[in-house]
Amino acid sequence: xxxxxxxxxxxxxxxxxxxxxLRIERGEAVVIIGRSGGGKSVLLKHLIALLQPDRGQVLVExxxxxxxxxxxxxxxxxxxxxxFQMAALFDSLTVYENVSFVLQRERxxxxxEMRRLxxxxxxxxxxxxxxxxxxxxxxxxxxxxxxxxxxxVYRPEIVLYDEPTTGLDPIAGARIDQLIRRVWERLGVTSxxxxxxxxxARRISNRxxxxxxxxxxxxxxxxxxxxxxxxxxxxxxxxxxxxxxQLAN
Amino acid sequence: xxxxxxxxxxxxxxxxxxxxxxxxxxAVRSLxxxxxxxxxxxxxxxxxxxxxxxxxxxxxxxTGMVLCAQTYFQFHKVKMDTAxxxxxxxxxxxxxxxxxxxxxxxxxxxxxxxxxLGTMKVTEQIDALRTLATHPVDYLVVPRLLAATVxxxxxxxxxxxxxxxxxxxVGVHLLGIDSxxxxxxxxxxxxxxxxxxxxxxxxxxxxxxxxxxxxxxxNCRQGAEGVGRATTEAVVYSSITVLVSNFFLTLFLxxxxxx
Numbered sequence: 461x462x463x464x465x466x467x468x469x470x471x472x473x474x475x476x477x478x479x480x481x482l483r484i485e486r487g488e489a490v491v492i493i494g495r496s497g498g499g500k501s502v503l504l505k506h507l508i509a510l511l512q513p514d515r516g517q518v519l520v521e522x523x524x525x526x527x528x529x530x531x532x533x534x535x536x537x538x539x540x541x542x543x544f545q546m547a548a549l550f551d552s553l554t555v556y557e558n559v560s561f562v563l564q565r566e567r568x569x570x571x572x573e574m575r576r577l578x579x580x581x582x583x584x585x586x587x588x589x590x591x592x593x594x595x596x597x598x599x600x601x602x603x604x605x606x607x608x609x610x611x612x613v614y615r616p617e618i619v620l621y622d623e624p625t626t627g628l629d630p631i632a633g634a635r636i637d638q639l640i641r642r643v644w645e646r647l648g649v650t651s652x653x654x655x656x657x658x659x660x661a662r663r664i665s666n667r668x669x670x671x672x673x674x675x676x677x678x679x680x681x682x683x684x685x686x687x688x689x690x691x692x693x694x695x696x697x698x699x700x701x702x703x704x705x706q707l708a709n
Numbered sequence: 710x711x712x713x714x715x716x717x718x719x720x721x722x723x724x725x726x727x728x729x730x731x732x733x734x735x736a737v738r739s740l741x742x743x744x745x746x747x748x749x750x751x752x753x754x755x756x757x758x759x760x761x762x763x764x765x766x767x768x769x770x771x772t773g774m775v776l777c778a779q780t781y782f783q784f785h786k787v788k789m790d791t792a793x794x795x796x797x798x799x800x801x802x803x804x805x806x807x808x809x810x811x812x813x814x815x816x817x818x819x820x821x822x823x824x825x826l827g828t829m830k831v832t833e834q835i836d837a838l839r840t841l842a843t844h845p846v847d848y849l850v851v852p853r854l855l856a857a858t859v860x861x862x863x864x865x866x867x868x869x870x871x872x873x874x875x876x877x878x879v880g881v882h883l884l885g886i887d888s889x890x891x892x893x894x895x896x897x898x899x900x901x902x903x904x905x906x907x908x909x910x911x912x913x914x915x916x917x918x919x920x921x922x923x924x925x926x927x928n929c930r931q932g933a934e935g936v937g938r939a940t941t942e943a944v945v946y947s948s949i950t951v952l953v954s955n956f957f958l959t960l961f962l963x964x965x966x967x968x
Contacts, residue, residue, distance in 0.1 A: 505836075508840055510836050510839060510840070530839070530844050530845075530846075531742075531844060533839075534842045534843070534844060535842075537839065537840055537841075537842050538842045540840060541840070542837075542840040544833050544836070544837060545833075546832065546833065548832060548833040548834050548836065548837035549834075549837075550829075550834055550837070551832075551834075561841050561843075562841050562842060562843075565841070565842070565843055565848075610841070611840075
């Protein structure tokens with residue numbers, strides 16, 4: 461279970477999160493939506509303590525991540541997998557070395573076991589047989605799928621996705637969504653994604669949270685949020701630029 | 710206004726020094742807590758040690774030759790030609806060898822470290838490391854620090870040896886100094902402490918270059934401009950650190966060895 465309590469974060473004089481609070485139960489598939497630059501990725505990075513808040517708490521299974529140092533966080537982060545917006549593969553390593561990175565660092569598995577686990581993870585994202593390629597030889601969609609394989613190979617309890625379909629064509633985007641859904645169903649993980657792609661949000665979530673002006677503005681089942689009549693939610697979901705400038709902001 | 714800017718700069722410098730020290734201490738802690746990857750260490754040793762040889766050897770040879778020629782021109786006036794080898798040897802071992810080799814390492818290796826780590830930072834690869842339950846200091850800083858600390862004294866020894874050999878060729882074959890006297894005086898006036906002083910300095914310089922360059926890379930700002938600035942600052946700060954600390958190390962080590 462993840463709980464965020466009264467989270468505040470600003471950069472310089474610009475406040476991004478203004479007392480955000482939320483709670484995500486184990487096994488949920490949640491999408492956080494909101495305007496570009498509205499703090500979705502900042503909120504996601506707080507969940508795995510890549511950023512420290514100015515104020516507030518992030519609790520994972522009851523443990524507050526705020527104030528822990530990098531070494532203490534190593535053990536907590538083992539519960540998480542994160543797919544970055546641009547995949548963030550290590551470009552000096554092969555696909556095999558990227559996917560097996562955590563396994564190699566842990567030194568708990570034999571080489572044969574690692575080969576098998578990597579093959580399984582790559583199989584799950586439909587990329588078998590590319591172990592020896594370098595990230596530079598892969599397309600954008602393939603890089604994201606390798607990033608997903610790297611995030612799930614060590615069986616984390618929670619998988620986070622930062623704009624998983626950004627920069628992909630609709631077919632490649634739909635395929636990533638399919639894989640995210642598959643990972644959630646087969647591995648039983650808690651799935652948390654941030655996106656402003658409504659088609660993607662519909663496909664990969666059971667629950668949607670909408671971040672607006674640094675606060676969770678709307679929270680509910682996917683269908684309910686996507687058909688909401690609230691003007692701010694409705695305009696965002698349907699991409700309508702409102703005549704009232706106050707609603708546009 | 711000017712006072713305010715100056716105050717801001719001083720605070721920024723103090724903060725950076727604090728963070729740099731913290732990173733150095735974290736690297737030491739990492740060495741106690743975990744075993745660094747042998748493969749990463751060897752890779753870095755190859756990059757820093759093997760691939761820097763041409764630059765360091767050229768620097769050593771050029772410095773040895775010019776120091777020999779200049780010393781000879783001055784000593785010749787007072788009929789002390791045969792002392793040239795001794796001056797070159799002591800100068801190369803304790804001062805010029807470690808300083809110039811380290812400046813070359815700062816330029817070649819420091820820049821590469823800062824640029825590589827800076828690029829990793831702006832492409833979120835450092836964040837990816839952190840999410841993969843890996844401390845960036847363990848994986849990125851420690852192998853580079855160890856490799857630079859091992860490679861710098863070895864490269865310095867090589868630069869010194871090549872410099873002395875080059876000075877002998879210039880002194881004996883070009884300027885006509887007697888080879889026997891050249892070596893005799895060199896052996897007479899060069900003491901083991903000169904060699905040890907140079908190697909200790911090079912070890913410290915190597916560690917400083919690695920720490921400063923890694924710090925600049927890991928803390929670089931976003932975008933290509935950020936990487937460029939981090940690279941420049943890594944080379945400038947490393948070079949200044951080598952030159953300034955050399956003075957204090959000379960005083961300290963001389964007193965240590967000579968009472």
